[in-house]
Amino acid sequence: MSDYRVIADRIxxxxxxxxxxxxxxxxxxxxxxxxxxxxxxxxxxVYGELVRRGLVVGEVGRGTFVRAAPAAPEGRALVEPxxxxxxxxxxxxxxxxxxxxxxxxxxxxxxxxxxxxEAMRTAAADGTxxxxxxxxxxxxxxxxxxxxxxxxxxxxxxQAIAAALASLVRPxxxxxxxxxxxxxxxxxxGRLGIVLVPIEGDGEGPRPDALRAAHRAAPLSALYVQPTLxxxxxxxxxxxxxHELARAAVDLGLPVVEDRVWSFLRPDVTPxxxxxxxxxxxxxxxSKRVAPGLxxxxxxxxxxxxxxxxxxxxxxxxxxxRFALEAAVRWAGDGTVERLVAAxxxxxxxxxxxxxxxxxxxxxxxxxxxxxxxxxLPAPWRADTFTAAAAAHGIAVTPGTxxxxxxxxxxxxxxxxxxxxxxxxxxxxxxxLARLVRESGPPGGGGPGGPPVRxx
Numbered sequence: 012m013s014d015y016r017v018i019a020d021r022i023x024x025x026x027x028x029x030x031x032x033x034x035x036x037x038x039x040x041x042x043x044x045x046x047x048x049x050x051x052x053x054x055x056x057v058y059g060e061l062v063r064r065g066l067v068v069g070e071v072g073r074g075t076f077v078r079a080a081p082a083a084p085e086g087r088a089l090v091e092p093x094x095x096x097x098x099x100x101x102x103x104x105x106x107x108x109x110x111x112x113x114x115x116x117x118x119x120x121x122x123x124x125x126x127x128x129e130a131m132r133t134a135a136a137d138g139t140x141x142x143x144x145x146x147x148x149x150x151x152x153x154x155x156x157x158x159x160x161x162x163x164x165x166x167x168x169x170q171a172i173a174a175a176l177a178s179l180v181r182p183x184x185x186x187x188x189x190x191x192x193x194x195x196x197x198x199x200x201g202r203l204g205i206v207l208v209p210i211e212g213d214g215e216g217p218r219p220d221a222l223r224a225a226h227r228a229a230p231l232s233a234l235y236v237q238p239t240l241x242x243x244x245x246x247x248x249x250x251x252x253x254h255e256l257a258r259a260a261v262d263l264g265l266p267v268v269e270d271r272v273w274s275f276l277r278p279d280v281t282p283x284x285x286x287x288x289x290x291x292x293x294x295x296x297x298s299k300r301v302a303p304g305l306x307x308x309x310x311x312x313x314x315x316x317x318x319x320x321x322x323x324x325x326x327x328x329x330x331x332x333r334f335a336l337e338a339a340v341r342w343a344g345d346g347t348v349e350r351l352v353a354a355x356x357x358x359x360x361x362x363x364x365x366x367x368x369x370x371x372x373x374x375x376x377x378x379x380x381x382x383x384x385x386x387x388l389p390a391p392w393r394a395d396t397f398t399a400a401a402a403a404h405g406i407a408v409t410p411g412t413x414x415x416x417x418x419x420x421x422x423x424x425x426x427x428x429x430x431x432x433x434x435x436x437x438x439x440x441x442x443x444l445a446r447l448v449r450e451s452g453p454p455g456g457g458g459p460g461g462p463p464v465r466x467x
Contacts, residue, residue: 015056018047019064022057026066026077033403034396037067037075068395068412078399098440101407103428104303105382107354114302117341121334134333136321138164142336145343146309150295152274154281157293163310163321164336168272168296170329171308173199175268175292176233178316178323180205184232187225189217191414191422193242193270196235209416210234215252216241219259226263233266239280240273243414243426245381247280257286267291275300275352276359276380289313292320297339299382300352307335356380362429362437369441373448375427382430385411388423389448397425400447406440 025031037043037058044054058075061067069075107113121130137143143159150157165171172195180186182204188196190209200207208231211221216238225231236256238248248256260267260283269283269291284291293311308331312320324330342348359382366377366384377384388397394410401408411422429437 015049015053015060018049018053018057019060022061023064023066031077033077033399034393035077037077039074076393076395078395097405097407098432098436099407100428100432100437100440101409102431103383105299105355105358105430106302107351107358110302110351110354113347113350114305114342117338117345117347120341121337130334130337132333134164134331134336136163136324136330137317138162138331138336139340141340145340149300149343149348150271150293150309150311152278152281155285157284157311158314161311161314161317163312163317163324164331165308165310165324165329166331166335167298167306168270168294168308169195169199170324170327171294171296171310172196172235172268172270173203174320174323174327174329175294175310175312176200176205176235177203177327178320179266179268179292180232185229187217187222187231187234187265188416189236189241190416190420191241191243191411192235192416193237194413197416205232207416209420214246216246216248217256219255222256222259222265223263226265231263231265233268234260235268235270236283237270237273238283239271239277240378240381242273243383243409243411244376244385245378245383246376247277247378250281253281253283254286257283257291260290261287265290269293271295272299273382276356276382277378284311289315292316297335297348300348300355301339301342305335305338307331307339359429361434365434365438366427366429366441369438369445373445382428384427384429386425386427388425390423392448393423394421394425397448400451401425401444404443404447406444408444 022031038046040054040058041051044051047054058067058069062069066078067075068078121127142164143162146162147157147159165174176186176199180203183206185206185208186200187210188207190212192207197207208225210217210225212218217236222234238253240247267283267287267290271282271293272295274280274295282293284293290313294308296306296308298306310320359380362382363377363379366375370386373389374387375384376387388394394412398408398410409426409428411424411426414426415421432440
């Protein structure tokens with residue numbers, strides 16, 4: 012029978028029974044077609060169905076690989092069942108000790124009936140005068156003080172990114188990004204019909220000469236970057252590189268969207284906006300600083316761009332809730348945000364020590380202030396194989412492919428989110444992952460890890 016779904020069911024059964032294991036490469040589609048006496052087009056539909064079910068993953072230039080499998084017979088370390096409750100190192104929302112107790116007093120005044128009616132309305136794109144003043148104080152760092160009149164507000168930072176890009180780039184337009192970028196930017200670009208162009212970088216971030224070359228090849232409409240605690244690598248641009256990149260943007264007349272969501276952990280870093288104030292659109296928010304459940308996104312835009320970006324906020328339906336803005340004003344005014352930020356900086360430092368204690372022998376890129384780390388896996392581990400093996404041990408990690416822009420470049424690395432698990436869970440999870448790499452390997456062999464944790 013040549014029904015592609017029946018054949019897909021057979022392959023799925025082989026995966027479920029352990030006859031095909033995570034990381035195993037399926038034959039090229041033409042060879043698969045000959046072996047099963049089906050048309051190449053039918054083989055393509057079989058592989059597509061397996062991808063849709065989440066059982067395999069295709070990598071350009073490398074082939075199609077088994078992605079995950081249920082537990083195989085006892086003794087196979089790669090797919091042994093989890094021995095503890097799942098630990099999620101994909102989500103990355105920091106929570107300071109006593110956070111709810113700190114936040115509650117600021118909410119109490121908003122719960123009065125006479126105040127709540129107004130607070131439940133949707134806010135205007137430019138919020139309120141009190142919100143603009145509070146946000147300006149909150150985002151001020153050495154070398155940069157944003158003006159309240161430049162602020163706009165969205166429901167969260169992701170919506171702020173979408174509004175900035177929608178106001179700057181027409182469908183089909185090109186936006187320069189780091190070679191590894193925030194996954195939701197890829198999703199936003201897809202929805203807006205924007206083409207992302209990876210800008211080659213080095214240990215300091217995107218190279219100005221590479222930005223100029225990309226713009227010469229075909230004009231860019233904007234540049235999106237995370238210069239402070241880049242997600243996923245934790246890289247922070249040096250002051251010199253930031254100045255050079257901003258100068259290149261000015262020379263090219265290229266608008267910049269600067270994502271500073273994690274910058275509260277590195278208040279010593281001057282933003283690109285200080286060097287290119289007439290072009291830079293700064294994105295920030297409260298989800299990491301405060302809490303993900305009641306948040307707002309901030310946009311600091313050049314004065315002559317306020318109306319255009321505000322129109323994008325309204326047309327996209329990305330306006331902030333008045334309740335969240337009112338709460339933010341109170342939390343900023345009574346020192347709650349400042350106390351939460353101080354607590355989270357200390358928390359991040361503790362988690363970095365846990366990371367170093369368990370993964371210090373491996374090639375892990377991170378920053379002493381960061382809540383995430385980029386683990387470059389030792390050969391022959393691949394990102395998707397390791398992700399499947401970690402899941403079999405009850406640990407969720409993010410494969411490097413989630414961050415890549417160029418489909419031909421698939422890093423054998425995973426991002427570890429350090430914020431959401433308890434410190435005890437984090438230590439246990441990292442210990443299990445280290446043991447997985449030391450004591451077992453993917454099909455075809457494996458070996459111990461590499462150089463020490465890099466913290467720069």
